[in-house]
Amino acid sequence: MTKGIKIVTIGGGSSYTPELIEGFIKRYDELPVRELWLVDVEEGKEKLEIVGNLAKRMVKKSGLPINVHLTLDRREALKDADFVTTQFRVGLLDARAKDERIPLKYGVLGQETNGPGGLFKGLRTIPVILDICRDIEELCPEAWLINFTNPAGMVTEAVLRYSNIKKIVGLCNVPIGMEMGIAKLLDVDHSRIRIDFAGLNHMVYGLDVYVDGVSVKDQVIDLLSDPTNSSFVKNVAGLGWEPEFTKALNALTCPYHMYYYKTREMVEKELINYEKGETRAEVVKQLEKELFELYKDPNLDIKPPQLEQRGGAYYSDAAVRLITSIYTDKGDIQPVNTINNGAIASIPADSAVEVSCIITKDGPKPISVGDLPVPVRGLVQTIKSFERVAAEAAVTGDYDKAILALTINPLVASDKLAKQIVDEMLEAHKDYLPQFFKTVQA
Amino acid sequence: MTKGIKIVTIGGGSSYTPELIEGFIKRYDELPVRELWLVDVEEGKEKLEIVGNLAKRMVKKSGLPINVHLTLDRREALKDADFVTTQFRVGLLDARAKDERIPLKYGVLGQETNGPGGLFKGLRTIPVILDICRDIEELCPEAWLINFTNPAGMVTEAVLRYSNIKKIVGLCNVPIGMEMGIAKLLDVDHSRIRIDFAGLNHMVYGLDVYVDGVSVKDQVIDLLSDPTNSSFVKNVAGLGWEPEFTKALNALTCPYHMYYYKTREMVEKELINYEKGETRAEVVKQLEKELFELYKDPNLDIKPPQLEQRGGAYYSDAAVRLITSIYTDKGDIQPVNTINNGAIASIPADSAVEVSCIITKDGPKPISVGDLPVPVRGLVQTIKSFERVAAEAAVTGDYDKAILALTINPLVASDKLAKQIVDEMLEAHKDYLPQFFKTVQA
Amino acid sequence: MTKGIKIVTIGGGSSYTPELIEGFIKRYDELPVRELWLVDVEEGKEKLEIVGNLAKRMVKKSGLPINVHLTLDRREALKDADFVTTQFRVGLLDARAKDERIPLKYGVLGQETNGPGGLFKGLRTIPVILDICRDIEELCPEAWLINFTNPAGMVTEAVLRYSNIKKIVGLCNVPIGMEMGIAKLLDVDHSRIRIDFAGLNHMVYGLDVYVDGVSVKDQVIDLLSDPTNSSFVKNVAGLGWEPEFTKALNALTCPYHMYYYKTREMVEKELINYEKGETRAEVVKQLEKELFELYKDPNLDIKPPQLEQRGGAYYSDAAVRLITSIYTDKGDIQPVNTINNGAIASIPADSAVEVSCIITKDGPKPISVGDLPVPVRGLVQTIKSFERVAAEAAVTGDYDKAILALTINPLVASDKLAKQIVDEMLEAHKDYLPQFFKTVQA
Amino acid sequence: MTKGIKIVTIGGGSSYTPELIEGFIKRYDELPVRELWLVDVEEGKEKLEIVGNLAKRMVKKSGLPINVHLTLDRREALKDADFVTTQFRVGLLDARAKDERIPLKYGVLGQETNGPGGLFKGLRTIPVILDICRDIEELCPEAWLINFTNPAGMVTEAVLRYSNIKKIVGLCNVPIGMEMGIAKLLDVDHSRIRIDFAGLNHMVYGLDVYVDGVSVKDQVIDLLSDPTNSSFVKNVAGLGWEPEFTKALNALTCPYHMYYYKTREMVEKELINYEKGETRAEVVKQLEKELFELYKDPNLDIKPPQLEQRGGAYYSDAAVRLITSIYTDKGDIQPVNTINNGAIASIPADSAVEVSCIITKDGPKPISVGDLPVPVRGLVQTIKSFERVAAEAAVTGDYDKAILALTINPLVASDKLAKQIVDEMLEAHKDYLPQFFKTVQA
Ligand SMILES: [Mn+2]
Ligand SMILES: [Mn+2]
Numbered sequence A, B, C, D: 001m002t003k004g005i006k007i008v009t010i011g012g013g014s015s016y017t018p019e020l021i022e023g024f025i026k027r028y029d030e031l032p033v034r035e036l037w038l039v040d041v042e043e044g045k046e047k048l049e050i051v052g053n054l055a056k057r058m059v060k061k062s063g064l065p066i067n068v069h070l071t072l073d074r075r076e077a078l079k080d081a082d083f084v085t086t087q088f089r090v091g092l093l094d095a096r097a098k099d100e101r102i103p104l105k106y107g108v109l110g111q112e113t114n115g116p117g118g119l120f121k122g123l124r125t126i127p128v129i130l131d132i133c134r135d136i137e138e139l140c141p142e143a144w145l146i147n148f149t150n151p152a153g154m155v156t157e158a159v160l161r162y163s164n165i166k167k168i169v170g171l172c173n174v175p176i177g178m179e180m181g182i183a184k185l186l187d188v189d190h191s192r193i194r195i196d197f198a199g200l201n202h203m204v205y206g207l208d209v210y211v212d213g214v215s216v217k218d219q220v221i222d223l224l225s226d227p228t229n230s231s232f233v234k235n236v237a238g239l240g241w242e243p244e245f246t247k248a249l250n251a252l253t254c255p256y257h258m259y260y261y262k263t264r265e266m267v268e269k270e271l272i273n274y275e276k277g278e279t280r281a282e283v284v285k286q287l288e289k290e291l292f293e294l295y296k297d298p299n300l301d302i303k304p305p306q307l308e309q310r311g312g313a314y315y316s317d318a319a320v321r322l323i324t325s326i327y328t329d330k331g332d333i334q335p336v337n338t339i340n341n342g343a344i345a346s347i348p349a350d351s352a353v354e355v356s357c358i359i360t361k362d363g364p365k366p367i368s369v370g371d372l373p374v375p376v377r378g379l380v381q382t383i384k385s386f387e388r389v390a391a392e393a394a395v396t397g398d399y400d401k402a403i404l405a406l407t408i409n410p411l412v413a414s415d416k417l418a419k420q421i422v423d424e425m426l427e428a429h430k431d432y433l434p435q436f437f438k439t440v441q442a
């Protein structure tokens, strides 16, 4: 890395890219990026051009010596990379719409990470990621792979288990969002908050929370148990927790817990959106269309403020923060998806977990959690079972395993429903799931 | 135990007692019972008399020197006991009817062991069992406590965690029923079948199955995946498994798994019974009524064959088999609920599990399982979380913990539903839950 | 196995073989051996002939239809075997003499299993065993490998870790000897004693001891703490334990513990024998010479009683008992070396341990031990570290690892001594350690 | 802590105190100490006066508003303390001399932490520490206890296991010394070195070593394997490691490993000193005498440079650094003794370990190590067994346990020697071991 840093962003045509660019510009003093390669596939060529040109204008405005390259040739880009970030979406938003809508037809939440939607996103994504891993092994074996592509937990598990790449970190904006929510709740600056995170991606808990290093967990639990603190607790679905549940759980939930601890209410809510044709994919599709219209403006040379409404806020910022800490061996604490290595007692040492880590040049080092609190141990283990069966199905194209993955998923919990949903979704996503159709033909 | 064995059966007025008597008579050569004390509470006095007199007639017919005592004085009975069996039902079948019916009002399965019904059965039962444990500690500290009272897993967990009694075994007829089902499926004698059991009570899996010691797991999985083998697989609910699920799971399920892997179908089925007023409690109530009519017949001196239709077949037989193996230090393999001691890797060493054990005079010794197969690890951990939170609620009378227990239970999976169900059930079972109402008053 | 059983004994020319033959004859009803192949190497041809002919005379006398084959062609013998037993000694007794004498020159115990002698016996033996494993994989993949070749723990570890053979059991007569010693001490029949064994080969502890299933541990510990009970406690070296040590340890030691808990006394004792040229190898060499003279007698058709003085009593008997229990799926408890699978908490699940197991047709199933008692946990872990580093050195021929293995061994505990001993022993055993000299040449 | 910090130093009359004072003065900006109480016992009154007056002169010179109090009343001092440091020596240097000399009479290393000397230092120290813990619980329950009193590992284990104090950190200068040694070896500034520490106190390994976050382990192992790098590797005893051992171990050793991996050489070396009457205690005694002469000089108002030759360099500095990081919630990495909480897989979660931790206001949080490398796992477990048996002996005064502790210690490895040494040392330290003599009288 002596001559400056080479970063490769796969899925570079994503609407998030301007935030990433902004991040690199802001942190240039610590993280002197020399080359930034934005890579995309044929299907995303137009978006790549639009976003890439905005990126170039942003860099130009900054006056920094960062070279931005746009390419469809992934292998050319990867050569000697220092960091590879992945933020692509196999099948684009149309696929997401199917992930959400098909399960709802059966009265089941799609849930794009740990539910049926997540299973199918994983089935589409994991083979591509493993392919990228093979390229990294050959072309830039010392590079760190920073993955934001969902389902990030399942993807990290699959890379650890089915590739030779060990330098992977899975990244999510949920923990940072929880910290910001707590900061707002307590009316203190975000920098003063620290949470002990433990669990899995989109199934992470805050086991303790500190202001300036002093635990304020009891106070926070009390506040969260107060139904009038709606701004924080209703963050996903406009639904608050029952105070008795919050008190007895005695840990901070993440927004995605709504799907598992409020399943019926979430189904009802999403079914209403479903009827109206307003699932998340549709909303995002419209937002993205508007964003790309903005990005086309040749006078735009900053990240447009409208991007923050896109959702996924802080994702790219978290990525740049992580890359900076690795590059500078900073030793700060960040919650990421990494190999467990004993941090959580009842999860295998070689599985991926999402925990607070010290970020060093040698990668994230998890802080020991010990055993998870009794009430949360079950659900975390369940989602880990789901992730592992799903990852195995993705790699093998095993139809039975895909059905098993959904049957053991608490959002489905029925072998019959699992089969119906798998059948319909396999058909719907056929073009992106060659591993399953190859198997069937053989 | 030199002068013969003293056995105390708490809940002696149960309709199962004649099977127990028959068991003691049949195994007298190995297990020379000298005294059998049938204990019940005031509420069950009449039943105790009826069953007790039948027991006496059965013993008389056998010509064996077994003394049968009937008493309402538990402490008098426990003095110097060698084995204490517990098979009582706090609140009788009326309570069970509530356990089943109230959750169904909310569209949730009652499930009398690992669901909301099981929570409330546990809340009623655990304080009584712990009270018995205190008596055992004082009056017969060397005795083995053989518990068949459901929820047997939660009860065993509570005794291990909240009493000083270490000599407890929890017993269930589910594993023996699985062996018999497999024997029938393979058309071989039951004695030739052995299953490696692992999991929790009513959440137990067969990890391997042998005929004469040779694994026939692949064959059995194939047979179970064949929808025409209806007699075995439809054993609980008339519903068969999807063959893909069975193959990918690659383990034998127990009947209670229907509730967790076919939740929606089971809810629909039970709601139909609910509408008709035909939940299990109602059916059993009628059966029991008929049985007690039979038992009253002063000419009856055998276990009436009708008892086998009662359900719970083999329960008492399994109990006598277990007691015999402990008494004779037999060293045979039986699946029971006992302290884990590392047998299942991801469950705490001091928790109760249901696993194949060697039965010795020193108690059951679990055979090491190692880690559970990935697909089942999650649900087992989840039910263990449920059992532990529920047991804690039972001991403390903590309302919030009761709500937490139901929220993390996959049959409920909603804090709001959990609260509604807990509220209605607490009120309905008020008379048997003093620990909660004491708390409220304080 | 329908037509009778085929057994292959590698190292068939061993002086122990007559005991094995006697065992097969005595247990023929349960274990109908059809073919017994005694295999040896060119170097042992003469002994094979002598022992083989005695074996044939013994079988003839029995009138049983067992065919005894003598061969130097291991692969011919292995074809379709049901059980393979290994009892060979690479380098014969001359090698053992070196294993014992060279370390003593440096004031260090040779200790033929867990000390420097054991390291070199392992370095010579493991490559041969792994070669046999490759043959088994090809020629009789369903066979069970029953290994008595020392160091049995290290060999079992190596087979589990570096071969594809999973059906291996390591066997030792130490546990059975401990049971017999306790039986004698308590003056009860051996069949009434059961010990809960846990640890490693030649580093096994009795964690509890029962007569007729009732723990008599306190009584036994008291007896063992009584210095007048010399017959049991002085079993290896004529040295008794300090009573305070025995009481505080609160577990039964095995004879080999003398080397680790009485190191200085054992060194002094062996140095005296060393000076006199009377280390164990010399003694055994003389005994064997006498035994083979006896075996040559064409009128001898029984196991000569003198064999019992050879040491290693019950070894072959234990082997036949084990084979019988596997063949008949007996389900009795026997202490053997097998894969840990979680039985001992702080030892890896995939390592070999010596624990009480249920013996089934599917192999030994360890009974869960949980965590070892605090005082013994360290030494067991240390010997496991030694076994693993030693096994790795044996497979790789890595000189540095051989030195590391001895340095971490508590009998050596010096890197300088380790190097001196390794250097001299490598040279002395050069002919049997090609893996080390190939490396050096390269 | 709003009004400034109150620090209590038990054993305030120690010769190390000036370094502590210097540390507080240097870090005042970060760590505004308001009150510093130096506490000692009657026996140490004179030293306390001398050191205390020097401390006051140092503070005066600094011009900082730190109040230094000298007292023999520990309870008065502890009231509302924020940090309590313990650096006392029960029985003073005369006791150390016995710890060293008596074992050497038997040809055994005294080793003042993990050997016989450490056992007896633990037996004298642990009851006093537990007494201090009871005072802390009552008088300053929120205080952190920072213990440097050896044997620091055993003491931390005892506090975690036998007191109600959870806020304890055990501190040692060995890890910092290793970092400095490596820095020197690589000729880089100490601040650029980071080591992944794991193990126990005085039995700690460096599992990886980084310069500016980049692993240089291979280079360091090579350098350490080079016998010409004598300045680092001969740090304890003038003895270097065999290069083969260092390479195969593939981890950094600490100086105390010489006792376990070079036992014979160390015994020989210490026996020579023993004969000359020059064991460490004698040397230190002379050094201390000289230091106190210096301290008496009323014109001295700085830490005299001669203190650095005392040994124990960086101890007090490490303490001030630790206290500062706790107070300021710094989040830097420091190696300390704390509760394992799963950081090292094969050590119980509730035991003390010495590992790299993140230091926060909520205390040290260990970074997950996973399982220790195979070659070091055994010795670490052995010393943990020793520490636990020793701590139990210290608390109970159980004579048999004291003998057991020494028998399982690899430096003794003989029950007979253990008994002889325990007997002579109990008598020699009689005045400081009331728990043993009370037992004998009863
Ligand atoms: Mn995310
Ligand atoms: Mn049951």
Ligand SMILES: [Mn+2]
Pocket (backbone or CB within 6 Å): C150, C152, C171, C172, C173, C174, C202
């Ligand atoms: Mn042996």
Ligand SMILES: [Mn+2]
Pocket (backbone or CB within 6 Å): D150, D152, D171, D172, D173, D174, D202
């Ligand atoms: Mn130290």
